Amino acid sequence: MSKLFSITEEPISIEQTVSLVSSRNAGAINTFIGTVREFTKGKRTLYLEYQAYAAMAEAKLAEIGQEINQKWPETKTAITHRVGKLDIEDIAVVIAVSSPHRGDSYEASRYAIERIKEIVPIWKKEHWEDGEEWIGNQLETKSYRKGTPSEEDLI
Amino acid sequence: MSKLFSITEEPISIEQTVSLVSSRNAGAINTFIGTVREFTKGKRTLYLEYQAYAAMAEAKLAEIGQEINQKWPETKTAITHRVGKLDIEDIAVVIAVSSPHRGDSYEASRYAIERIKEIVPIWKKEHWEDGEEWIGNQLETKSYRKGTPSEEDLI
Amino acid sequence: MNKILFFAALQEKAGKESIELDVSGKSVKQVKEFVAQEYGLAKINESMTAINEEFAASDDVIQENDVIAFIPPVSGG
């Protein structure tokens, strides 16, 4: 858990992910925590299963970190994504971005989650009372290699 | 620390603030953590001292929570602000906003920190090697009762 | 009787956290002027005023037992 960009089978500690980016130069740390929601469009989820192509996923998370460093040079980013079976309210992903000023930390954090949903090889299988399904691209676009998420995605 | 909106003299636990807003209906929790930065405009800070009009500050934090509920009805917000002497890298404030979808959690979290800097009676005194000073309104405006932060503040 | 609270730079300048003073019937503006003169707190003009933990306008009138607080520009977060 001391890697900046990691895929883990263990529960994620928010404090630990934050501590990876905390620094004397930071005045702001934005954290995004993705959790398992019970109802989606009225349908009840029992639990989720996440699978990753772990080595490539960690490389892609690190690539997102590099993209962020280019766009917001004074930021520092850490991302941990969990795989395996997750229950309702469990934490699937924690993104932490520190920066001297708060604006950058918000923007970079938002950028990170959008990019994860575009380029990081992680998949989610929803288990409902009456079935199960591997969920496809939730950005509802099949283009993976756009440089940035569209304006619409970010609003 | 079990209050949604609180002023405390103790170190703030991020996990605890997050747990106040976590729910089965949330899919996203955005957290903003304000930390003590060592250098501001090239000047080295040794430590900070925060003071609050605690009762009014908690009431104003709760008011911000109500404003957020009106603007983003499905969100839940918790804010903890620390007072007393804080060293470099210490956490001064933790804002946590949960929501079913991520966009709202980012927007509401950003709104919360801007509003804190406008209407919550908390003051910061900077201690440098060669002096000390109570810091004034960092939004650089003297209007406290604007309904919302200006567009410019939010970018 | 009324309690008047000082914070931050005002508190240091006044040398105390609060004073007791009967200012009922006076406007916020009048209280500010009186306190500014009495305690040498010129900066009080840059402060907001709260009555019973709620921001008040300068022509609001103080009632018996109201708690008044001068709120310098805030810098939390």
Added chain:
Amino acid sequence: MNKILFFAALQEKAGKESIELDVSGKSVKQVKEFVAQEYGLAKINESMTAINEEFAASDDVIQENDVIAFIPPVSGG
């Protein structure tokens, strides 16, 4: 020899996590077509392909020992 990895729905459909196959000299497109037919994986057309953990274009050519992975639309986060 090349290793070919399946994930998510493709893995379930194929009934295995990976196969070993010599596809060096073939393009990504050719490998997709072959695997789609051989394993009944029509959905492979909606997938991206990675060669050695990097996204590849359909006309990229597989080299000896390359690891190929089919990446269905991702849904992390």
